[in-house]
Amino acid sequence: MKDATRDTSSSSAIPYEPPGVRLLPAILVAAMVLTPYAAAFIPFQRGLVAQLAVLLMLMAIAAWDGSKQPAPLLSNVPMPVVIGLGLYAAAALWGAGIGFLSENPARFVASQTIALLLLPAGAWAFLRTRGHGAESIGNGLAMAALIACLIHVSVIATPVLRQVLMREGLRFVFRNDADAMGAVVLLLVILAARWAHRKTLGNGLAAGAAALLLVGSQTRGAWITATVGLGVVTALFARSFKRLVTGLVIVGLCGALLVGLAGWAIMRGPASKATLVYSFDPALQGGRGNFPRPDQARIRDGSPVFVPSPRKGADLVLVRNLPVAAPVLKLDVKARVPRGQVAVAWLEVVDKSGQKLHTQYVSLNGTGRDTSYSRIFVIPAHAKSIALGVEAGRGIHATAVSSVRLEVYSSLATAWLHQVTDRAFRPLRSLTGGPEDPNLAYRGRELEAIWTQWRRTSAVRLVTGQGLGATFPFVNSGWDSHGRRTQLKRASYIHNYYVMLAFKLGLAGIVALAGLLAVVVWTFRRAIRCRTANRWLLVGATAAWTAYLLWSVTSPEIYDFRMAPIWGALVAACVRAETAELQPAALVPDVQQSAAQPGDV
Numbered sequence: 001m002k003d004a005t006r007d008t009s010s011s012s013a014i015p016y017e018p019p020g021v022r023l024l025p026a027i028l029v030a031a032m033v034l035t036p037y038a039a040a041f042i043p044f045q046r047g048l049v050a051q052l053a054v055l056l057m058l059m060a061i062a063a064w065d066g067s068k069q070p071a072p073l074l075s076n077v078p079m080p081v082v083i084g085l086g087l088y089a090a091a092a093l094w095g096a097g098i099g100f101l102s103e104n105p106a107r108f109v110a111s112q113t114i115a116l117l118l119l120p121a122g123a124w125a126f127l128r129t130r131g132h133g134a135e136s137i138g139n140g141l142a143m144a145a146l147i148a149c150l151i152h153v154s155v156i157a158t159p160v161l162r163q164v165l166m167r168e169g170l171r172f173v174f175r176n177d178a179d180a181m182g183a184v185v186l187l188l189v190i191l192a193a194r195w196a197h198r199k200t201l202g203n204g205l206a207a208g209a210a211a212l213l214l215v216g217s218q219t220r221g222a223w224i225t226a227t228v229g230l231g232v233v234t235a236l237f238a239r240s241f242k243r244l245v246t247g248l249v250i251v252g253l254c255g256a257l258l259v260g261l262a263g264w265a266i267m268r269g270p271a272s273k274a275t276l277v278y279s280f281d282p283a284l285q286g287g288r289g290n291f292p293r294p295d296q297a298r299i300r301d302g303s304p305v306f307v308p309s310p311r312k313g314a315d316l317v318l319v320r321n322l323p324v325a326a327p328v329l330k331l332d333v334k335a336r337v338p339r340g341q342v343a344v345a346w347l348e349v350v351d352k353s354g355q356k357l358h359t360q361y362v363s364l365n366g367t368g369r370d371t372s373y374s375r376i377f378v379i380p381a382h383a384k385s386i387a388l389g390v391e392a393g394r395g396i397h398a399t400a401v402s403s404v405r406l407e408v409y410s411s412l413a414t415a416w417l418h419q420v421t422d423r424a425f426r427p428l429r430s431l432t433g434g435p436e437d438p439n440l441a442y443r444g445r446e447l448e449a450i451w452t453q454w455r456r457t458s459a460v461r462l463v464t465g466q467g468l469g470a471t472f473p474f475v476n477s478g479w480d481s482h483g484r485r486t487q488l489k490r491a492s493y494i495h496n497y498y499v500m501l502a503f504k505l506g507l508a509g510i511v512a513l514a515g516l517l518a519v520v521v522w523t524f525r526r527a528i529r530c531r532t533a534n535r536w537l538l539v540g541a542t543a544a545w546t547a548y549l550l551w552s553v554t555s556p557e558i559y560d561f562r563m564a565p566i567w568g569a570l571v572a573a574c575v576r577a578e579t580a581e582l583q584p585a586a587l588v589p590d591v592q593q594s595a596a597q598p599g600d601v
Helices: 019-039 044-066 079-101 106-128 134-157 159-165 181-197 201-217 220-237 241-268 412-431 438-455 459-464 497-505 507-529 535-551 564-577 589-595
Strands: 274-280 303-308 314-323 328-336 342-351 356-365 370-378 383-393 400-409 472-479 485-491
Touching: 019 044, 019 134, 019 564, 044 106, 044 564, 079 106, 079 497, 079 507, 079 564, 106 564, 134 159, 134 181, 134 201, 134 535, 134 564, 181 201, 181 220, 181 535, 181 564, 201 220, 220 412, 220 535, 328 342, 328 412, 370 412, 400 412, 438 472, 438 497, 459 507, 497 507, 507 535, 507 564, 535 564
Parallel strands: none
Antiparallel strands: 274 400, 303 314, 314 383, 328 370, 328 400, 342 356, 342 383, 472 485
16 A cells, blocks of 8 residues: 555655754745835835845845755756756747847846746755745745735725825735735635645635735736636645536635626716716817816816926826815726827825825826726825826827716725726726726737737747847836836837747747746646645646746736746745655654545545
8 A cells, every 4th residue: 555655756855854944945935925025115126126136135045055955956856847947047048148149228138037047046046945845835925925915904004104105096016016916826826725735724814815915916817817726726636526516616606706796896886985076078068179178077176277288299187276085086087099109197196285295197008999097096194185187199199088087985995895896897898898998908009019020020030039128119108217107119028928938039939938838747747646745735836837827928927037036936845845755754743644634635
């Protein structure tokens, strides 16, 4: 009879290490997830450099800790993992060489090369770290989820911190991208697998914190891919077809319940949750050009006036001296912006002395169709009034602003729930004939611009790629050195990860993808065949890879330099997971009990 504590398909072992040795790698993993928060008060570009420096330092500590081992684990790494990571790193170096030869912007070449190399580098560093196995990465991700959730809840509950840190109303996204939203799916899926294996209070709290982070991120791609990841976890943990179907039905019913509740909240309409402060509709009220006449706009306690825009060829409609009636405002702008142009709506908050506190911007990217964009703004308690503006180009190709609505909410909870449901149903309204979803439209225009560039590319360039750091003509909004929105005429970032690999690396992009898939297939095979107490990590990793490979169609989080080392640490932990329990049960007394728990495969 096969020993429940052994997996005979592996051929190597590592010495048993006491639980205290696992503390350092757990702290390093948690610190990597939480690194972006360190840049909350640093100007944008310097903040990115600071985050990279912290990540490199954490990886260096992991590698240094491994130097204490008499026999490093590197010689025991399975060949598919070695080949996969090697192919991925080789493709990155190829792209860097082509990028420098093509004289692409050096800053972009360097940053994108580092982003690709950090994944294999992270795996190498954590393969050397003592005790970096399933429990280490599980504890690290659990700590990160709980701390990140506490940070966001504390910021929302504290007016001063809301004013300083929040970027988009009550969404769990901070200024300067100082958040861990790219890791929320990874946190939820792996912690859910850990809870499914061992249903303890700590595992449940950590998985719940990750779920709250996922909802609070209001990232629809993350919502969809997390559902897929949880489905994979359910499928791999099911010991029979009946349990598999039951689990999937439960997940589906929970999703349907949430969708139903959100739909019910949307159908009730914002009138039951908010008070309309300002609204105009040029089609009904008349107006000057695309904007309403000051004497015909419906507004209380204020008057809209037209002032020239500081930018040539633009007009501005402005509402001044609009008193702050509640701590939360919702701005809803509907407009038709021509392709290649960007309209901007903004709120300027003024205190009692007349000094400007801060300005919040909303960018409307041109699609040629009606576009709707809503955003929640949290107003400081000491603010007296606000100025509302909508800026757009004039002339034949002027932006047609069809309506602007400004509403107030009486509580943060009500505003947050409405923000979540509104964001969830915006794509559905777009598909059913409503205003076009700006995020989906943006990605569509981005792909069109890349396709246009591809058609003008030589056959040689199609094979070699444009090189890392390559740009293409595309009017978009980006960040300046201080984290403020600015308009750019060319783009280097591509939201579709697979298009990015093909565009910048050519055939080497296929090599990089093959390297990733080699690691994914190895992890999946280990999750299917493994029968040790660490199987939950292999199951969670398989589900996470599946989710992020799907998410990479619209958001290349695998490629994000803040995520890449975490993926490397996960690969290292999976390698450890298949070897950590090859010792006799007497050396690891809790393994026998864990392996025999109900519900484990």
